[in-house]
Amino acid sequence: MKALMSVGVGGPETLQLVETAMPEPGAGELRVRIIACSINYPDALILEDKYQLKPERPFAPGGEVAGVVDALGPGVEGWAPGDRLIAITFYGGLAEYAVVPVANAFRLPADMPFAEGAALLITYGTTIHALVDRGEVQPGETLLVLGAAGGTGVAAIEIGKALGAKVVAAVSSEEKAEAARRLGADAAMVYGRGPFDKEASKALSASFKAAVGPDGANAIYDPVGGDYAEPALRAIAWEGRYLVIGFPAGIPRLPLNLALLKGCDIRGVLWAGLMARDPERVREHVAQLFHWWSEGKIRPSIQHRFPLERGGEAIAWLSDRKAIGKIVVEVGAG
Structure with a gap:
């Protein structure tokens, strides 16, 4: 072969x-x-x-x-x-x-x-575990998705909408922003390419806050990491959930005083870990994904x-x- x-x-x-x-x-x-x-x-x-x-x-x-x-x-x-x-x-x-x-x-x-x-399996499986099990996303909540034009980001837009959330897509180009809107995102913002100095980081945080609104994002889906993580975390809502998915932009160092000031949670998401520890839950998730696919909610x-x-x-x-x-x-x- x-x-x-x-x-x-x-x-x-x-x-x-x-x-x-x-x-x-x-x-x-x-x-x-x-x-x-x-x-x-x-x-x-x-x-x-x-x-x-x-x-x-x-x-x-x-x-x-x-x-x-x-x-x-x-x-x-x-x-x-x-x-x-x-x-x-x-x-x-x-x-x-x-x-x-x-x-x-x-x-x-x-x-x-x-x-x-x-x-x-990998992108949608990771995402349903992230948003349902770890993020506990509820109808009407605001979900900020970083890297929203990538495989996991697209899955987060679609599953977020299937769960009834308001989805704000963050991407690196206007072309990707248009794609995110076509996929169902309620709003989209374009960020620059890192690394960022202190002033650029503050500006990015302000952009995230403007995109999600004054109450902040109830859940943040981050498959990017790097210099994008801290500015995004600063845009989280009180008692929000920050979902750590991956680090193609590098492993960030987050100031934990933000978790205290925001009363928020930083939650890791490892779908492979769920597969090893709770295979029945994984099969439930896959069945739900197929159901959403048959309804046209994800593809x-x-x-x-x-x-x-x-x-x-x-x-x-x-x-x-x-x-x-x-x-x-x-x-x-x-």
Whole structure:
């Protein structure tokens, strides 16, 4: 089979398309013929050994896939060859076949395209956990979404609206602001590129406050981090919830006196942790996502599709923050 392999530490340009042995499913595993693989920030980090997961090389990146069951491992029940599914692989998705644990696999509805299914689990799974479990977002509350044109940001706009929140999208260009409004954001603001000095940080905080209104944001969804975090936190409402999603702009250092003055919570969001600790809750969330998808309230927005041999370009495109929505690598025919 063909696979796009990382053979040494480096960027996506170091990936090599090679022929490799077909994986065999073990106990409790499924072998999947991959049709589509969604690209996420961890796919770039894992290549540079900057991610918490460090697989032995050579390996193929790609943490979530959609495809068809090809073979069953010993003891697997309830699945059959030909079944459609989406699955979390953590890595290995940029290949024609992969082995996944049954626990990480979810049936894909017959009317949901493979490419959209591949783009659902990590971004929308993270976001429903963030806004429902950790953020406790209620109808009528104000939700500020940073990085609102990226994969998780788009998910936060759609799920925030599905929960009845007023959604304020914060993005880095007017093009992305227009995209956020089309996706349902009630308002959008454009911020500059960091790093910011003290005065620029104050100006950004003032922009956030103006965008969310005088009462502040009841919940802030931050998949960006870096110099954007503190200005956003200063715009939080009394007893608001600041949701820590990720750090593509760097890990921020937040002055904790703000948490005291605002009476607010800073809450971490780790969907992989929920998967490990409460898989039944994850399945409830995925069922809700499929329900919202069937109602037209959410739909993965795919900006670009790449073939397997150009999977490195797909990762580079995401790393350069060019994407509006999701990037998907189409591996096989559906």
